[in-house]
Amino acid sequence: xxxxxxxxxxxxxxxxxxxxxxxxxxxxxxxxxxxxxxxxxxxxxxxxxxxxxxxxxxxxxxxxxxxxxxxxxxxxxxxxxxxxxxxxxxxxxxxxxxxxxxxxxxxxxxxxxxxxxxxxxxxxxxxxxxx
Amino acid sequence: xxxxxxxxxxxxxxxxxxxxxxxxxxxxxxxxxxxxxxxxxxxxxxxxxxxxxxxxxxxxxxxxxxxxxxxxxxxxxxxxxxxxxxxxxxxxxxxxxxxxxxxxxxxxxxxxxxxxxxxxxxxxxxxxxxx
DNA sequence: ATTCTTATTAGGAATCATTCTTATTAATAA
DNA sequence: TTATTAATAAGAATGATTCCTAATAAGAAT
Numbered sequence: 001x002x003x004x005x006x007x008x009x010x011x012x013x014x015x016x017x018x019x020x021x022x023x024x025x026x027x028x029x030x031x032x033x034x035x036x037x038x039x040x041x042x043x044x045x046x047x048x049x050x051x052x053x054x055x056x057x058x059x060x061x062x063x064x065x066x067x068x069x070x071x072x073x074x075x076x077x078x079x080x081x082x083x084x085x086x087x088x089x090x091x092x093x094x095x096x097x098x099x100x101x102x103x104x105x106x107x108x109x110x111x112x113x114x115x116x117x118x119x120x121x122x123x124x125x126x127x128x129x130x131x
Numbered sequence: 132x133x134x135x136x137x138x139x140x141x142x143x144x145x146x147x148x149x150x151x152x153x154x155x156x157x158x159x160x161x162x163x164x165x166x167x168x169x170x171x172x173x174x175x176x177x178x179x180x181x182x183x184x185x186x187x188x189x190x191x192x193x194x195x196x197x198x199x200x201x202x203x204x205x206x207x208x209x210x211x212x213x214x215x216x217x218x219x220x221x222x223x224x225x226x227x228x229x230x231x232x233x234x235x236x237x238x239x240x241x242x243x244x245x246x247x248x249x250x251x252x253x254x255x256x257x258x259x260x261x262x
Numbered sequence: 263a264t265t266c267t268t269a270t271t272a273g274g275a276a277t278c279a280t281t282c283t284t285a286t287t288a289a290t291a292a
Numbered sequence: 293t294t295a296t297t298a299a300t301a302a303g304a305a306t307g308a309t310t311c312c313t314a315a316t317a318a319g320a321a322t
Contacts, residue, residue, distance in 0.1 A: 142288085142289050142290070143289075143290095144288080144289075161279095162279080162280080163279090178280090179280085179281075179282085182279090182280060182281075183281090186280095186281095201278095201279085202278085202279060202280090203279085203280090
């Protein structure tokens with residue numbers, strides 16, 4: 001594990017722990033869902049605090065940010081894996097597919113574009129939205 | 132080609148043609164870039180008109196909407212292909228990789244999630260942002 | 263334990279992309 | 293040519309997210 005250079009400056013706050021915990025307990029929640037969950041225990045928390053902590057935890061590599069086209073969603077499972085997104089409700093689910101190890105190597109001439117990583121998203125309908 | 136049921140109600144306007152043309156000429160532009168391009172020829176066009184036409188053309192299948200985490204970008208190349216996104220400037224480039232034909236079939240148990248399609252995005256740095 | 267430094271917070275204002283509203287205009291059908 | 297109504301311009305409204313500022317509170321130093 002690589003020690004975080006900035007770690008010395010980071011403080012452990014009740015709010016940060018509540019945010020961290022909410023993401024772990026909920027299924028790929030967005031900021032609003034985290035906010036509602038944290039509010040149960042800390043009614044006066046600010047939405048900005050939730051957003052700030054989600055961003056900070058993501059920067060530190062503790063969370064993954066999932067861009068959905070709507071509100072971003074967050075994932076505490078940081079090992080490589082893919083997602084399925086419901087095109088109706090926007091919810092995210094883990095995809096049952098092992099990660100491609102070196103998909104980047106299969107690319108042809110990128111014209112100078114430096115490829116660092118990839119992501120795969122499966123789109124469809126979740127069990128609820130299928131009706 | 133499948134005839135569009137709603138086609139009978141769609142009208143050809145100068146604005147729509149300018150939007151269509153701008154997307155074809157620019158490289159995966161966002162709405163703002165299309166707006167600026169169209170404005171050269173039609174200074175009084177409204178931004179809402181650009182957004183409305185981009186959405187309409189996307190619904191009709193004439194364009195593809197690329198969700199980037201920032202402003203959406205648009206692509207007039209509608210055959211299946213993947214993209215590379217620059218994590219610095221957000222620009223989109225076509226990925227030199229033939230599409231997986233039936234990647235959905237490789238999935239394990241989706242738990243009732245109906246998978247309809249997939250997309251792959253390569254993330255990295257474009258030639259300009261590499262410096 | 264008390265004090266100090268400064269990261270973090272609450273709450274609201276601000277921003278950015280996008281959509282909505284409404285009176286007006288213009289493309290196509292009759 | 294006239295009638296119908298989709299599309300437009302311009303600005304207001306929305307939703308997600310970030311910024312701002314004075315007040316608070318971790319963690320370090322004393």
